[in-house]
Amino acid sequence: MRYEKEEIACLWLDSFLGGDALSFRLLEMAGDALSLAVNFEKFSAYLIKAGKECLYNNMRDSLRAKSYVKNLLGELEREGITAVTKYSPDYPEELTHLKHPPSVLYCKGNIRLLQERKFTVVGSRRTGQSVLKFAEGLTKALCEHFTIVSGIADGGDQAALSGALERENCISVLPFGHKRVPASAIAIYREVCQKGLAVTEFPLDFRPQKFSFLVRNRILAALGEGTLALSAGKRSGVLNTCNQALELGKDVFALPYAPGVESGAGCNELIKAGAFLCDSAEDILSFYGLEGKKESEETSEEEKEIIDILKESGELHVYQLAERTGRDIDSLGADLIMLETEGKVVKTGGNKYSAV
Numbered sequence: 582m583r584y585e586k587e588e589i590a591c592l593w594l595d596s597f598l599g600g601d602a603l604s605f606r607l608l609e610m611a612g613d614a615l616s617l618a619v620n621f622e623k624f625s626a627y628l629i630k631a632g633k634e635c636l637y638n639n640m641r642d643s644l645r646a647k648s649y650v651k652n653l654l655g656e657l658e659r660e661g662i663t664a665v666t667k668y669s670p671d672y673p674e675e676l677t678h679l680k681h682p683p684s685v686l687y688c689k690g691n692i693r694l695l696q697e698r699k700f701t702v703v704g705s706r707r708t709g710q711s712v713l714k715f716a717e718g719l720t721k722a723l724c725e726h727f728t729i730v731s732g733i734a735d736g737g738d739q740a741a742l743s744g745a746l747e748r749e750n751c752i753s754v755l756p757f758g759h760k761r762v763p764a765s766a767i768a769i770y771r772e773v774c775q776k777g778l779a780v781t782e783f784p785l786d787f788r789p790q791k792f793s794f795l796v797r798n799r800i801l802a803a804l805g806e807g808t809l810a811l812s813a814g815k816r817s818g819v820l821n822t823c824n825q826a827l828e829l830g831k832d833v834f835a836l837p838y839a840p841g842v843e844s845g846a847g848c849n850e851l852i853k854a855g856a857f858l859c860d861s862a863e864d865i866l867s868f869y870g871l872e873g874k875k876e877s878e879e880t881s882e883e884e885k886e887i888i889d890i891l892k893e894s895g896e897l898h899v900y901q902l903a904e905r906t907g908r909d910i911d912s913l914g915a916d917l918i919m920l921e922t923e924g925k926v927v928k929t930g931g932n933k934y935s936a937v
Contacts, residue, residue, distance in 0.1 A: 704737015
């Protein structure tokens with residue numbers, strides 16, 4: 582891929598200071614990355630005074646070495662990474678409203694998704710099994726109209742991505758470089774790269790750090806038209822993402838939880854503070870004046886009865902369903918399999934089911 586000189590300057594600066602606050606300070610002083618590179622010696626005193634003499638020497642030497650940028654671009658190409666800079670027509674307009682927009686997005690997958698209508702769905706690692714199943718069904722419904730944006734941690738984030746992968750309509754925002762994906766996320770990362778888009782503002786070899794998760798969250802908050810919290814403790818990255826979304830004037834939704842459920846305490850606090858209560862995809866779609874798929878006209882009366890009971894009662898064991906419907910386990914099980922295939926109910930573990 583061919584990059585303009587302004588984009589190459591962004592990549593050069595990012596290779597040294599990707600994710601570092603010093604990068605934003607230098608850009609404020611210079612105006613842009615190209616001006617910084619062209620007039621680099623003007624900033625030598627600032628870097629040396631800040632105790633960055635070694636960094637200054639390395640950056641200066643890289644500008645003198647013709648091979649530096651060539652090697653940088655070569656590595657991106659070998660890894661299948663497209664660098665979308667703020668000078669690129671593919672750069673998402675939503676990020677331009679941030680106080681510190683990322684200069685570069687390192688993308689692997691379908692970059693056209695950056696221009697689609699997007700909705701963010703996030704959840705904590707400690708998300709209950711029933712909510713994980715619910716999340717898959719919900720994002721499967723939402724991605725008829727939105728590209729689903731999430732993180733990549735196991736739990737709520739991966740469930741949100743899984744629901745959208747079938748339609749190849751998801752973006753995962755990473756808090757680390759593409760070459761530093763942890764083992765727990767490598768399988769879904771590869772699937773996202775193949776069917777959706779994995780994106781990060783951090784250079785290829787950047788290792789995850791505590792601050793990088795918080796910095797990443799501003800991109801999650803900014804990209805989506807709205808944000809849904811599937812689960813959140815009282816102090817969590819999910820709450821941080823939702824609060825940043827509120828600061829940007831975005832719509833925030835949250836699943837309600839019973840009192841005492843630790844993984845949902847943050848969601849309940851969000852609702853108390855004014856977030857929209859959400860317990861179905863329809864809550865979000867109707868908010869934006871959209872419609873989901875109509876229930877199939879071929880749904881039998883027996884199947885409709887199952888759906889109605891589950892919507893009324895919540896999660897039920899198959900034996901409880903059999904008792905409520907007055908049916909035998911075999912015929913009931915056949916209908917449940919069909920409804921699960923159609924995405925109308927989900928099996929939540931231990932032969933329990935809930936409506937989507």
